[in-house]
Amino acid sequence: MSSPHPRGAERHAQLGSYLESWVVWAADPDERHRGASGGVLTALSAWLTETGRVNRVIGAGPAEDSRRTVSVTITDRETALASAGSRYAPVATLASPDVLDSDGAVVAKPCEASALSRLAEGRDLQERPLLLSFFCAGTPSQKATDDLARELAGADDTQVNALRYRGCGWPGDFTVTTDEGEYRTDYRTSWGDKLGPSMQWRCKICPDGVGESADLAACDYWETDAAGYPLFEEGDGRSGLLVRTERGREVLHAALEAGVLVGEPLEAGKIAAVQPGQTWRRANLAGRLLGARLAGVPVPRYRGFPLVRLAFGDLRQSLRSARGSWRRARSSMSRRRRP
Numbered sequence: 310m311s312s313p314h315p316r317g318a319e320r321h322a323q324l325g326s327y328l329e330s331w332v333v334w335a336a337d338p339d340e341r342h343r344g345a346s347g348g349v350l351t352a353l354s355a356w357l358t359e360t361g362r363v364n365r366v367i368g369a370g371p372a373e374d375s376r377r378t379v380s381v382t383i384t385d386r387e388t389a390l391a392s393a394g395s396r397y398a399p400v401a402t403l404a405s406p407d408v409l410d411s412d413g414a415v416v417a418k419p420c421e422a423s424a425l426s427r428l429a430e431g432r433d434l435q436e437r438p439l440l441l442s443f444f445c446a447g448t449p450s451q452k453a454t455d456d457l458a459r460e461l462a463g464a465d466d467t468q469v470n471a472l473r474y475r476g477c478g479w480p481g482d483f484t485v486t487t488d489e490g491e492y493r494t495d496y497r498t499s500w501g502d503k504l505g506p507s508m509q510w511r512c513k514i515c516p517d518g519v520g521e522s523a524d525l526a527a528c529d530y531w532e533t534d535a536a537g538y539p540l541f542e543e544g545d546g547r548s549g550l551l552v553r554t555e556r557g558r559e560v561l562h563a564a565l566e567a568g569v570l571v572g573e574p575l576e577a578g579k580i581a582a583v584q585p586g587q588t589w590r591r592a593n594l595a596g597r598l599l600g601a602r603l604a605g606v607p608v609p610r611y612r613g614f615p616l617v618r619l620a621f622g623d624l625r626q627s628l629r630s631a632r633g634s635w636r637r638a639r640s641s642m643s644r645r646r647r648p
Contacts, residue, residue, distance in 0.1 A: 310423055312521055312613030315554065322615050323581045323588045325521035329552040330580060331561070332530050333572030334545070345395040345475045346529040347546035349570060350416055350441055353525075353560070355386035356569045357414055362560075363439060367408050368392055368416035369400045375472045376454060380404045394476025395443075397504050398454050414439035418448070419520040426522040439556065442520030444528035446586050447512030449504040457503045458485045461492040474499070479546035480529070497541050514597055516614040518587050524557030525550060530575075531583045538585060549580035595620035596627035600634025 318326040334347030340355065341348040354366040370381035370392030378400040383389045402408075402417045403425060415425060415438050422442040429437040458469055462485045471486040475496060483499035485492045520526030530549040531539035550572070552558045564570045581588055595616040598608045620627040 310420075310515075310517060310609065310611050312517070312611075313426075313553070314613060318553075319577070321577045321581065322619055323584075323591055324519050324551060324577055325517070325553075327551045327553055327577060328555070328558055329561070330575050330577040331550045331552070331572045332547055332575045333550050333561075333565075333570045334547050336568050336571045340390065340393070341546055342478065343390055343393040343476050344546060345393070345481065346479060346527070347548040348393065349527045349548040349550060350443065351389050351393040352569050353441065353564060354383045354392075354414070354416065355389035356564060356567065357439070357560075358384050358389070359386055360567075363414045364410070364412045365407060366414045366416060366441075367402065367405045367438075369396050369402050371396070371472065374469070376458065376469050377451070382407070394481065395474050397449050397474045397500065398451050399448055408438060410438060411436045414441060416441045416443075417523075418442065418445050419517045419522070419526075420445075420515060422520055423517060423522040435556070439560065440523040440525075442523035442526045444520065444526065444584060444587055445512075445518045446500075446505065447508035447515070447518070450507040450509070453504045453507035457483065457494075457499060460503075461485050461494060462487050462489070474504075478543050480541055480543075495541070513590075514594065514601070514608060516591060516594055516611045516616060518590065519551070519584075521553065524554045525552060525561060527551075528580065528584060528587075530580065533583050537582060539583060549575065549583070551577065551580070591616070592619045592622060593627060593630040596630030597634040600631035600636075601638045603631070604635045604638035606638045 313326055315326055318328055320326050333349055335341040335349060335352035337352060340352045344351040357363045358366060366383040368381055368383055369378055372379045378396040378398040380402050381392050383392060403421050407413055408415050408425060419442050422440050458472060468487050469485055473484045475481040480496040482493040482495055527548045527550050530547040533539055552561055601608050
């Protein structure tokens, strides 16, 4: 994986390259309410398709059985709203055969945006799909979703009528609907206690949770406590938005002028300040990679990310990360060797 360094862009060690940074939200109250963090990607998907700027938007949404997440095609406001809200589960968004079409757009995880950008290399910018991404903390296992649904609703696989991870509020509750009723738990519990701990190892050593390869990358612009930690109190959603390319800049300003989005410019550092999970992971990634490598575990090669420089910002913590990564890797290898 490589970090893009476009000419003329500003550079933030934690957020990557950008042309502009904003705090924005959907002007439409329903889109803002149903989206995960201000409904920005939902509003853009609806507007892009209904105005003919793109023929379709490829994204992710609930499968017919509600518990699974699948690649979906958005063609209007109705289908955009149907896929609104985050999906904290495995999904192959790029499985659609239309993802490389120049007349479309794709809403994808940062790793998928990076992969799609590499696939489109050699094409003129206007011959590529518009790439929209979001800040990603990692992908939990599907089993974590199933276990939480069962814990809340006592429902087996055939009894869930609908399942929502977030949205319908900000941040919104994890909600399971069955014939017997609606069961929910707050975001801090669903993500922090249940889903997040099941995240795959690959996500824990990913350098790009911030969508560096996208044209536009959105994130929660949280309210924080005195220590800078997100409060997760319910409110009207707001997104931080990083403009990565000239194409992204044109789309954003057109959406603002059309009244699709509302917002104002913001210092990029203020986005980093309310995303402690992203900044901590990137600052400690060099240590994690070193520990895994010393334990004999192959690790990916990353180019253009200032991981070593960030590691020296808190060398003691980086060494602790290296030691912890080494111990976990050795323990995992030992368990695999047991008969």
